[in-house]
Amino acid sequence: MNDHPRHDVLVAVSAALLLAQAIGAAHASPATPPPAAMPSFTAAQADSGATVYATKCVLCHGAALQGYAGPALSGATFLDHWLSGDKTVADLHWKISTQMPYLAPHTLPAQDYLDVTAFLLSRNGFHPGGTPLDSGTLPVPLPRPPGAPPAVPINLNLPSVPESPGRARGTQPGDDELIQPPDTAWPSYNRSLAGDRYSGLREINVRNARSLQVVCAFQLGETGSFQASPIVYDGTIYVTGPYSTFAIDAADCHKRWEHQYPADMSPPLTVNRGVALYRGKVLRVTPNNHLLALDAATGELLWDVWVTDKAAGRWMSLAPVAFDGRVYIGEAGADWGANGHLYAFDVDTGRRLWTFNTIPTGTEPGADTWQKGAESGGGSTWSSFAVDAAEKLVYAPVGNPSPDFNGAMRPGDNLYTDSVVALDAASGRLRWYVQQTPHDTHDWDTAAAPALYEQGGRRFMTVGSKAGYLFIYDRDTHALVAKVPVTTHDNDSAPITVAGTHHCPGFLGGVLWNGAAYSPASRRLFVNSVDWCGTTQLTEARFLAGVAFMSGEHALDPIETAHGWTRAVDAASGKELWARRAPAPMVAALTPTAGGVVFTGEMSGEFLALDAATGAVLYHFNTGGALAGAASTYRVGQRQYVAVTSGNNSKITWQARGAATVFVFALPER
Numbered sequence: 001m002n003d004h005p006r007h008d009v010l011v012a013v014s015a016a017l018l019l020a021q022a023i024g025a026a027h028a029s030p031a032t033p034p035p036a037a038m039p040s041f042t043a044a045q046a047d048s049g050a051t052v053y054a055t056k057c058v059l060c061h062g063a064a065l066q067g068y069a070g071p072a073l074s075g076a077t078f079l080d081h082w083l084s085g086d087k088t089v090a091d092l093h094w095k096i097s098t099q100m101p102y103l104a105p106h107t108l109p110a111q112d113y114l115d116v117t118a119f120l121l122s123r124n125g126f127h128p129g130g131t132p133l134d135s136g137t138l139p140v141p142l143p144r145p146p147g148a149p150p151a152v153p154i155n156l157n158l159p160s161v162p163e164s165p166g167r168a169r170g171t172q173p174g175d176d177e178l179i180q181p182p183d184t185a186w187p188s189y190n191r192s193l194a195g196d197r198y199s200g201l202r203e204i205n206v207r208n209a210r211s212l213q214v215v216c217a218f219q220l221g222e223t224g225s226f227q228a229s230p231i232v233y234d235g236t237i238y239v240t241g242p243y244s245t246f247a248i249d250a251a252d253c254h255k256r257w258e259h260q261y262p263a264d265m266s267p268p269l270t271v272n273r274g275v276a277l278y279r280g281k282v283l284r285v286t287p288n289n290h291l292l293a294l295d296a297a298t299g300e301l302l303w304d305v306w307v308t309d310k311a312a313g314r315w316m317s318l319a320p321v322a323f324d325g326r327v328y329i330g331e332a333g334a335d336w337g338a339n340g341h342l343y344a345f346d347v348d349t350g351r352r353l354w355t356f357n358t359i360p361t362g363t364e365p366g367a368d369t370w371q372k373g374a375e376s377g378g379g380s381t382w383s384s385f386a387v388d389a390a391e392k393l394v395y396a397p398v399g400n401p402s403p404d405f406n407g408a409m410r411p412g413d414n415l416y417t418d419s420v421v422a423l424d425a426a427s428g429r430l431r432w433y434v435q436q437t438p439h440d441t442h443d444w445d446t447a448a449a450p451a452l453y454e455q456g457g458r459r460f461m462t463v464g465s466k467a468g469y470l471f472i473y474d475r476d477t478h479a480l481v482a483k484v485p486v487t488t489h490d491n492d493s494a495p496i497t498v499a500g501t502h503h504c505p506g507f508l509g510g511v512l513w514n515g516a517a518y519s520p521a522s523r524r525l526f527v528n529s530v531d532w533c534g535t536t537q538l539t540e541a542r543f544l545a546g547v548a549f550m551s552g553e554h555a556l557d558p559i560e561t562a563h564g565w566t567r568a569v570d571a572a573s574g575k576e577l578w579a580r581r582a583p584a585p586m587v588a589a590l591t592p593t594a595g596g597v598v599f600t601g602e603m604s605g606e607f608l609a610l611d612a613a614t615g616a617v618l619y620h621f622n623t624g625g626a627l628a629g630a631a632s633t634y635r636v637g638q639r640q641y642v643a644v645t646s647g648n649n650s651k652i653t654w655q656a657r658g659a660a661t662v663f664v665f666a667l668p669e670r
């Protein structure tokens, strides 16, 4: 299934851990006080639980419980998560029996949920006995199993400071090229710091796009989430998996170097959206919250900052942005009860320069929009940022509040959730903000990075959100200029109830992690969206540190009902100019060019070149893997290329297709 070496490493690591535990148990000092009441289950239960696991859980959590599309269910992190003293067997069983299998909860018989809980206990250091696990024996505290190493407390001394940061060989790109990228490059996630994604290349155009062909392909050798955007500079493509970074030749796909960070599958989701390139460095985050600087020339690790502790329910997926000597990042974790932060680090030293709390507390402005509940307020960062280089402002999208669905637990507007905040790049101080969904009860993150543009003397900012709208703001007056519906809206203001409320968009609808692109040539915005409804029911909210904290269950409508849209709207008024209905969800980014073409892709695997004037399909190619990242266009020599990331196989909610692959397209050589 997945033959990537990191899994062997993980199996080896967890085997070593079990061995260490066994040794620890053998040497347990006789003076140790007798353990508290142990969770009870029978060997027959654990066996039957193994069968449940192998049929209902293994796909996401891995044959050795090592984690794959879902987190690891054994090893140190699982122990620290569940067995650090304050949780009970009933809590673990509650998590499994009310929320698993992920997005298909309550689909197993009650006995299976008990048995699979017993199986997990048996694989984490507990021994079966004569008493079965049942409703009577569930409410037992979950102690550390005999012989397990002591729980590691959450590390509060973070971020760490790298001791001897290495120096990069190169010095490019600098701020100038990030602000105004040359045609040869796609140097940031959304190409320019303003995030418009527009390329001035015109060799591939409306008349000849039908002749595009694949020049080469590069397989990362991984399956799993693949949502990265190819970043291109000086003839090299930089592309990432959750823990891997590759540099490949942008014209023939030959690998130049590869860097593998030790894979840690314990975060709830393991996904990465790409790198920032700056002053000879490749900057990226890992799901377990490290910020890495690699030498862009060699892939050598120059510094590694441990930013924040995953034990607090925080993790990272975004593509950083770099500017003015700093690299900017943020973390996710809202849906796990964690409050978000945005950070700036010194690019040379890896030292943290500032932190912005996306959930204000104390006397910080906005704290009064939380009448209660700010202690688990949410506010994740998922994608990337836009930068106003002239004003030196970083525009950051902030995600949903926590817990997701039960608004009664957190009355108020809940700033700065579902907002865009504009921060002073040097100090991290808030300059202004706009909130797209005050007091969100639908998990309608503002997840995609905004785009900044100027037209007719007016300075605009646009952002799409999971609420199913594209918002256009005036950056000077901060006024909302337009709120454009980009997906089906149905019953979306009805309250979420215990009985269940069906609404569109559902919690995976609207604009996801890729936002709008702006073409100065046609003065249009292009935006993709997902049309997918679902039913949300309020449920008990149990706050367990580091564990998903939702206060409701969302059942997506069958995937067959999901589809996508690409829309073109007037960038000054928001007036819709055309809409193309796609048979599959559209989550990939869009790339408009001076050739009048817009490159994008579908979750079905189709790479598309659309006519920017009409939305007509000029060229399509089925890559065989779901497209959930981006297409980046650039020039090497005289030839224009388009690199697209295919093979998002996250297994969780989307149709899983393919393996992580970069495809490079161009016109036939003349």
Ligand code: HEC
Pocket: 052, 053, 056, 057, 058, 059, 060, 061, 069, 070, 071, 073, 078, 081, 095, 096, 099, 100, 101, 102, 116, 117, 268, 269, 546, 547, 548, 651, 652
């Ligand atoms: C479709 C993928 C998928 C399947 C199938 C699945 N899970 Fe999960 N599981 C996840 C994801 C994603 C998370 C993290 C989000 C969350 O905690 O809700 C998770 C979290 C968990 C957690 C919490 C881990 C922690 O440390 O917080 C447990 C326990 C768990 N799953 C057990 C199971 C069991 C047992 C089954 C089978 C009955 C199962 N899962 C099936 C995807 C899946």
